Amino acid sequence: MPLIEFSHKLVDRGFKITFVNTEVIHERVVAALSNKGQYEEFINLVPIPDGLGAEEDRHFEIVKLLEIMGKVMPGHLENLIQKINESNNDDDRITCIISDLHMPWAFEVAKKMSIPSAAFWPASAVLLALYLHIPKLIDDGIITADGDLIKNQMVLLSPTMPAMSTAEFSWLCLGQTVALQKAVFNLMFQIPRAVKLADFHICNSFSELEPSGFSLIPNLKPIGPLFASSRLAHFWPEDSSCLSWLDQQPARSVIYVAFGSITVMDKQQFDELALGLELCGQPFLWVVRPDLVNGVTGTYPDGFEARVAARGRLVGWAPQREVLAHPSVACFFSHCGWNSTMEGVSNGLPFLCWPYFADQILNKSYICDVWKIGLGLDPDENGLISKEEIKSKLTGLLGDEGIKGRTLKLKETGMNNVNIGGASSLNFEDFVQAIQVK
Structure with a gap:
């Protein structure tokens, strides 16, 4: 939802968007569209395989899905971009890759293809700060290298941040499935490297909401609150x-x-x-x-x-x-x-x-x-x-x-942030200026 709304904001500034989803999610979004065709000229919804067969249940096979996506999807993304860039229309060339940070391999593709990339973080800045602190949590003996909790305690990521219970570490709050916890932790472990690979870092928040989180990640620029509209993205037909x-x-x-x-x-x-x-x-x-x-x-x-x-x-x-x-x-x-x-x-x-x-x-x-x-x-x-x-x-x-x-x-x-002259609005304008092809 926030990525779709962000896409609309970019369309309003003259960009064309190729919005890439897995095939399963793409099909659900398209089936639920209430405005079919209305934005096709500016936002092109495109699916790529996630590595599982059509008959496999993504909920029950989530561990397998998390493991295989990073192996299968980078090649499909690279091929998609090459196909678009080899077309005869220069206006359709991919000039920036904006990816959810939960897809860390997308930034490897961007670097390989020499395309600027932007890391979009769809959760709280505090959560990203936690993930970026994973190496220190391991060094301090709070978690193991596999993400297991050594001792249940309160931790302080910074003096200005409220104490956080180790029981609230997100990869430990996934039920009792150890395999799922480990698969998610392995994904989170890759996020610090993805952050280093990305040229820009943006998120759906605003500075006053999580000041201590943003103080720990000074290059993370809030552009929110983004208003998740019903223009393109939902999983079920809406009952208006x-x-x-x-x-x-x-x-x-x-x-x-x-x-x-x-x-x-x-x-x-x-x-x-x-x-x-x-x-x-x-x-x-x-x-x-x-x-x-x-x-x-x-x-x-x-x-x-x-x-x-x-x-x-x-x-x-x-x-x-x-x-x-x-x-x-x-x-x-x-x-x-x-x-x-x-x-x-x-x-x-x-x-x-x-x-x-x-x-x-x-x-x-x-x-x-x-x-x-x-x-x-x-x-x-x-x-x-x-x-x-x-x-x-x-x-x-x-x-x-x-x-x-x-x-x-x-x-x-929040409204003051997204109004003209607000901090989030200025961050968005800075980003637009940075990625525009001169």
């Missing part, structure tokens, strides 16, 4: 009818519930969530993906849909940008992915935080403990988030004027 439903609700009354594109929960936890929303008594808009409950749909508690019909709206996928900006929305019940975090902050919304995995746990700690614009949920002795806990925290969040005030202040700061 929920916007007219929002129009009918009182101002600042609706709880918006959305846990991103990956979160999965079991049936018992799903039922507690549904019943918690019912107990709260507030209007709610809940994004229930087709695969939210272990791939099963239509699994609501008995009678739930009928009981909440007058004040609850259930959709498969929502136009999140428009929903979060709607005046009837009171708070964001979120998994705390960085994209959603930035979107909620940009709209001045309090958060009820339910992180699922990886960096979402770290983001939640910043939302609740550093920025103080949200509340977390406490599981019971069985690890279940109960309906009573959900009701209690939602009621507390909606009644907390201090949180509301801080969210609005943070929104104002």
Whole structure:
């Protein structure tokens, strides 16, 4: 999402974009497009293979996928660029490679082909600072060379940064699959080299949001908040009818519930969530993906849909940008992915935080403990988030004027950054000037 929005910003400045995805993600994005053909002249969506067969499940084969992508995709990317650059149209030549830092091999390709490259970091600056500190964490005896935790403790990456729990290291927050933890850590271990190879470094954040993170990475330039639009990128067709439903609700009354594109929960936890929303008594808009409950749909508690019909709206996928900006929305019940975090902050919304995995746990700690614009949920002795806990925290969040005030202040700061003359706006202009072919 942020890369697509960044692409649109570049198109607005006269660039042409070749947007490269894996074949599987490309197919999902194209299938969900609501504006087919509208941007084809300026943004060309192109797929390359990821190394797995079409019949292989990317969720169940994630370890294999992470290992094979770095071996297979560089060659396909290089061939794609050569094909484009050997065409007769000089206007279509690739003059800069902008890559997600999670694809470190892309910078090897850029260096090999003598093309300037920009590292785009789609998560928090604090998370990148953590990854760049991996060699020191190993030297200090905090983790092993394989990323295993030697001792559970609090660490301080810098004197100005809040202490971080080693339990929140993102590669350790991926469930109990050791193989997956190691595969992700191996990928993170490559990021420092990718940072050194890149000519430019940009991210979707703003300086006041994570000052200590940016102080550790002085060449990382924030250009956010980027507003993830629905112009090109989403995984499911959006149900825009929920916007007219929002129009009918009182101002600042609706709880918006959305846990991103990956979160999965079991049936018992799903039922507690549904019943918690019912107990709260507030209007709610809940994004229930087709695969939210272990791939099963239509699994609501008995009678739930009928009981909440007058004040609850259930959709498969929502136009999140428009929903979060709607005046009837009171708070964001979120998994705390960085994209959603930035979107909620940009709209001045309090958060009820339910992180699922990886960096979402770290983001939640910043939302609740550093920025103080949200509340977390406490599981019971069985690890279940109960309906009573959900009701209690939602009621507390909606009644907390201090949180509301801080969210609005943070929104104002973010908007000042992207307005003309703001720090993020100036960073973007500097980047545009640097990559323009003279």
